[in-house]
Amino acid sequence: xxxxxxxxxxxxxxxxxxxxxxxxxxxxxxxxxxxxxxxxxxxxxxxxxxxxxxxxxxxxxxxxxxxxxxxxxxxxxxxxxxxxxxxxxxxxxxxxxxxxxxxxxxxxxxxxxxxxxxxxxxxxxxxxxxxxxxxxxxxxxxxxxxxxxxxxxxxxxxxxxxxxxxxxxxxxxxxxxxxxxxxxxxxxxxxxxxxxxxxxxxxxxxxxxxxxxxxxxxxxxxxxxxxxxxxxxxxxxxxxxxxxxxxxxxxxxxxxxxxxxxxxxxxxxxxxxxxxxxxxxxxxxxxxxxxxxxxxxxxxxxxxxxxxxxxxxxxxxxxxxxxxxxxxxxxxxxxxx
Numbered sequence: 149x150x151x152x153x154x155x156x157x158x159x160x161x162x163x164x165x166x167x168x169x170x171x172x173x174x175x176x177x178x179x180x181x182x183x184x185x186x187x188x189x190x191x192x193x194x195x196x197x198x199x200x201x202x203x204x205x206x207x208x209x210x211x212x213x214x215x216x217x218x219x220x221x222x223x224x225x226x227x228x229x230x231x232x233x234x235x236x237x238x239x240x241x242x243x244x245x246x247x248x249x250x251x252x253x254x255x256x257x258x259x260x261x262x263x264x265x266x267x268x269x270x271x272x273x274x275x276x277x278x279x280x281x282x283x284x285x286x287x288x289x290x291x292x293x294x295x296x297x298x299x300x301x302x303x304x305x306x307x308x309x310x311x312x313x314x315x316x317x318x319x320x321x322x323x324x325x326x327x328x329x330x331x332x333x334x335x336x337x338x339x340x341x342x343x344x345x346x347x348x349x350x351x352x353x354x355x356x357x358x359x360x361x362x363x364x365x366x367x368x369x370x371x372x373x374x375x376x377x378x379x380x381x382x383x384x385x386x387x388x389x390x391x392x393x394x395x396x397x398x399x400x401x402x403x404x405x406x407x408x409x410x411x412x413x414x415x416x417x418x419x420x421x422x423x424x425x426x427x428x429x430x431x432x433x434x435x436x437x438x439x440x441x442x443x444x445x446x447x448x449x450x451x452x453x454x455x456x457x458x459x460x461x462x463x464x465x466x467x468x469x470x471x472x473x474x475x476x477x478x479x480x481x482x483x484x485x
Contacts, residue, residue: 149174150187151267151441152197152343154321154388155259157395161320162256163229164203171223172204173211183213183238186451188264188444193345193436200348202397214243217250231258240465261312262388267342270383271445279370279385313387321394323401332358335415337366337406339373341382341438343392350432351398357428365393366406366414376408383438 149156149172164170174194180187189197191209199207212219214237215228228247232255235243247253327333334354340347355361367389373382382389390404407414 149194149198150180150189151264152189152194152201153262153264153267153384154391154395155262156198157201157203157321157391158259158317159229159231159256160198160201160203161395163254164205166229166254166256167226169205170203171206171208171225172198173208173215173219174198175213176210179210179213185454186448188268188441189345196345196348200352200397201395203395213237214246216246217252220247220252225252227252227254229254229256231256233258234467267383268445270380271442272449279374279382313390317391318394321391323394325400327362327400328360331360331362333362333364334358335364335366335410337368337403337408337410339368339377339382339438340365340389340393341373341377341384342441343384343389343396344436344438344441346432346434346436347393348396348398349434350430351396353430353432355398357430361398362400363398364401364403365399366403366410367393368408369405372408381438383442 177187177191195207195209237243244253370386390402393399393402
């Protein structure tokens with residue numbers, strides 16, 4: 149769960165729907181560096197980010213990279229869930245091999261149109277092609293076809309595809325609850341770009357301001373964010389940012405395309421009588437910003453590109469071995485690839 153995005157959240161939403169209690173194991177920095185490459189977020193940041201997703205009941209820090217029956221039994225889990233993409237060890241083996249053979253593995257659909265690979269590429273390639281009103285430029289299309297791509301070709305998991313927002317996705321992520329009598333309605337607004345631990349810390353503190361808070365997050369349009377942030381911000385477009393914020397356990401509702409200036413009309417729409425001395429400024433206590441995340445990526449650009457190439461090469465080798473195995477006559481299969 150590095151650079152936690154709405155694709156991760158959607159996987160956890162689907163997993164939670166398969167059972168009654170969701171435990172999420174998060175790997176250490178050391179384990180990720182060994183099997184995949186350097187993580188962008190630290191393990192402490194990642195533990196807190198996953199815990200902030202509303203479908204998560206419990207987080208297990210320092211979870212082993214290979215999921216075993218022993219791990220499932222230790223936490224009283226009936227089965228484990230992963231997306232329908234492959235995850236491999238440093239030596240190219242399926243990390244869920246043991247639990248699959250034991251029949252304690254379930255699969256959910258991977259979210260199309262988002263990946264850590266894509267987000268890293270947007271930061272490295274200063275283009276606005278990912279903004280909601282922009283056509284994909286030839287430069288971005290060329291990047292999308294090549295970023296982190298190993299010489300052997302392209303597989304269906306590592307790579308870049310286009311995200312298409314639908315009303316169904318928003319419904320799945322939204323709470324669907326109106327403010328109830330006795331709840332304190334609190335409005336916050338911003339870009340909430342690359343939803344990160346700084347946002348989580350801020351929203352957690354806002355949530356503590358009332359006994360029964362109902363937090364409405366206003367998200368600015370891409371063009372508005374670009375106007376005050378410049379460069380190619382926001383890294384995630386409005387549709388993507390909407391899902392990221394809706395997945396947070398502290399947020400009850402989102403205004404999609406909120407005005408930059410908080411108007412009386414907006415506040416009265418949500419029955420919130422501000423401007424009467426009820427404005428508060430909250431210090432999140434975190435120094436992490438979207439700019440700092442981008443700097444982390446730029447500083448380690450070559451390592452991240454190498455990580456993506458290495459990851460894709462392993463996945464392609466696994467796919468090819470599986471294809472050869474399936475093509476063999478039944479009696480000749482040894483089950484080892």
